[in-house]
Amino acid sequence: xxDPKAVCIAGKNRxxxxxxRRVRAAVPAGTTLFAVANRTDDGQDGWQPSFxxxxxxxxxxxxxxxxxxxxxxxxxxxxxxxxxxxxxxxFATTRLFNIHFSMLPAYKGMYTSxxxxxxxxxxxxxxxxxxxxxxxxxxxxxxxxxxxxxxxRCSELYLRYLEVGTDLIxxxxxxxxxxxxxxxxxxxxxxxxxxxxxxxYAALVIDLNQTAFRIQRQVNAFHHRAYQLPQMFxxxxxxxxxxxxxxxxxxxxxxxxSKDEIRFASIDYDCVAVIDRFDTLRKAIxxxxxxxxxxxxxxxxxxxxxxxxxxxxxxxxxxxxGQAEIxxxxxxxxxxxxxxxxxxxxxxxxxxxxxxxxxxxxxxxRLxxxxxxxFARDMYDKTLADYAPDAxxxxxx
Numbered sequence: 001x002x003d004p005k006a007v008c009i010a011g012k013n014r015x016x017x018x019x020x021r022r023v024r025a026a027v028p029a030g031t032t033l034f035a036v037a038n039r040t041d042d043g044q045d046g047w048q049p050s051f052x053x054x055x056x057x058x059x060x061x062x063x064x065x066x067x068x069x070x071x072x073x074x075x076x077x078x079x080x081x082x083x084x085x086x087x088x089x090x091f092a093t094t095r096l097f098n099i100h101f102s103m104l105p106a107y108k109g110m111y112t113s114x115x116x117x118x119x120x121x122x123x124x125x126x127x128x129x130x131x132x133x134x135x136x137x138x139x140x141x142x143x144x145x146x147x148x149x150x151x152x153r154c155s156e157l158y159l160r161y162l163e164v165g166t167d168l169i170x171x172x173x174x175x176x177x178x179x180x181x182x183x184x185x186x187x188x189x190x191x192x193x194x195x196x197x198x199x200x201y202a203a204l205v206i207d208l209n210q211t212a213f214r215i216q217r218q219v220n221a222f223h224h225r226a227y228q229l230p231q232m233f234x235x236x237x238x239x240x241x242x243x244x245x246x247x248x249x250x251x252x253x254x255x256x257x258s259k260d261e262i263r264f265a266s267i268d269y270d271c272v273a274v275i276d277r278f279d280t281l282r283k284a285i286x287x288x289x290x291x292x293x294x295x296x297x298x299x300x301x302x303x304x305x306x307x308x309x310x311x312x313x314x315x316x317x318x319x320x321x322g323q324a325e326i327x328x329x330x331x332x333x334x335x336x337x338x339x340x341x342x343x344x345x346x347x348x349x350x351x352x353x354x355x356x357x358x359x360x361x362x363x364x365x366r367l368x369x370x371x372x373x374x375f376a377r378d379m380y381d382k383t384l385a386d387y388a389p390d391a392x393x394x395x396x397x
Contacts, residue, residue: 004076004095004177008069010036011080013048014342015099017379018166019080020054020061026173033061034069038083047226047311049343049379057380076176078169079131086131096131097176099169101161103143104129105191108136111199113154113161117221120213123147124157126165128172130183135193139183141176144168150216151239155224155307206232208252212269216240219273226309229276233262238276239302245270260299278306278314285317290325293318297333304335311342319347322354324362337372344378352384352391364395 007027009020016035024033037052044050055063069075070090079086079098088096101112103125116124125145130138144164148157175181206218219230219240229236233254247265249255255270256263262273277296281303284292297303297314304314315335318326327347331337340346351364368374374396375383385392 004031004093004179005074006032006034006069006072007076007078007177008034008036008064008072009078009080010066010082011078012038012041012051012083013081013162014379015080015162015165016051017049017054018162019078019169020051020058021379021381022166022170022173023078024060026170027177033058035061035063036066036069036082037063038081040083045343047307047309047342054379077131078176080165080169085135088131088133095176095179097141098129098131098136098138099165100127100129100136101158101165102136103127103145104136104140105186105188108191108193109198110194110196112194113158113224114199114221115194116148117152117154117157117217120217121148126161126168128168129186137186139185141181141183142168142172150213151220153220153223153239155226158224201228204228204230206230206237208232208264208266210251210267212240212242212247212266212271215266215271216242225278225307226311232273233257233264235262235273236276238274238278238300238306241272241274243270243272274300278303278308281314282308282317285314285321285323285326288321288323288326290323290329293326294329294333297330301333304330304333307341313339313341313347315339315347316341316345316350319363319367320350320353322351322358322360322363324360324366327351327363328366331366331370337367337370338376340376340378344376344380346372346376346378346384348372348374348376349378349384349387352388352395355395356388356391361395 007023009016035055041050041052043052055061071092073092075093077096104127107115123145125143127143128141132138146160146164172181204222219237222230247270249265251266253265254262255265260275263270277300281296307313315330318330337347348367351367354363355361377383
């Protein structure tokens with residue numbers, strides 16, 4: 001089969017951007033690149049970057065409506081988090097593929113970052129499959145497994161899906177472009193489907209008349225700061241820790257309560273609900289209260305790995321604010337000096353912004369001394385020096 005004359009990436013978020021970047025690097029010269037953004041993509045970055053905005057900024061990519069690609073015969077169509085059902089009969093091409101966030105045939109349909117956690121699974125995965133007339137029923141081209149640890153939350157699982165899904169397409173891209181991929185039909189055994197009605201996110205309630213493990217999994221499955229946090233006993237809950245003490249009172253009964261934790265009974269073992277303190281930490285950063293930040297991080301070290309609704313880590317928040325002492329406290333507590341936001345913007349890039357506002361180099365220097373990479377590239381393939389060449393020369397001198 002000959003190489004396609006055009007490739008279309010349809011979808012959203014960082015996975016659509018990364019797949020587009022890898023396709024651009026892999027296809028023969030002269031291949032036309034198209035992008036179709038989801039209907040909900042308004043061109044504004046949120047906790048995930050806007051695919052529409054990224055595609056519009058690429059001179060070699062044409063952003064089109066979905067129906068514009070129907071009649072293209074020599075087209076490779078890649079769906080990655082696309083928000084519309086695809087009817088192959090409407091396409092002139094048969095080279096239609098989708099990335100689905102599960103190990104098909106399990107978990108067809110919706111909320112695949114939630115259901116495997118809720119159901120107590122030890123693993124899930126990503127599937128590259130052909131698109132047919134069904135819902136995630138097409139022949140499987142390739143798959144990758146993803147482990148589900150007991151403390152893995154749905155927001156973190158989603159980020160793993162994005163990374164593994166991108167790599168899955170990348171590793172099969174040469175065959176997809178050449179039309180030499182192979183596939184196998186999905187078995188009936190193990191096939192499951194969940195519709196949009198399977199979870200009512202407007203009325204989430206944690207069922208406390210359950211085992212400790214099931215309660216922990218419920219909290220993990222519904223913890224996604226960009227959308228919602230689990231609520232228990234009138235508090236937003238960050239995580240559930242299972243105690244080894246057997247419960248001796250009715251499930252859901254509070255056994256002990258402190259400022260940061262609530263111990264309660266379950267069907268079998270006591271649980272400790274950790275009250276979410278991310279907003280408290282964020283305020284302490286804004287106030288420049290380094291001691292308060294140290295206390296919060298010491299009590300809840302997992303706060304350092306949290307993402308704000310904008311996709312920023314606490315270290316990024318502190319770096320952008322130019323809070324050098326708080327940055328040092330976070331680095332001492334184990335914060336990763338190179339962990340970027342979903343757009344690839346690093347803490348050092350944000351520290352550059354603080355320097356441009358204040359002229360103070362202290363925050364930038366502390367990140368550099370901790371191993372921050374001054375040459376890291378974001379999703380636009382730009383480095384710190386590309387955004388502020390004069391400042392970079394002074395800061396890196």
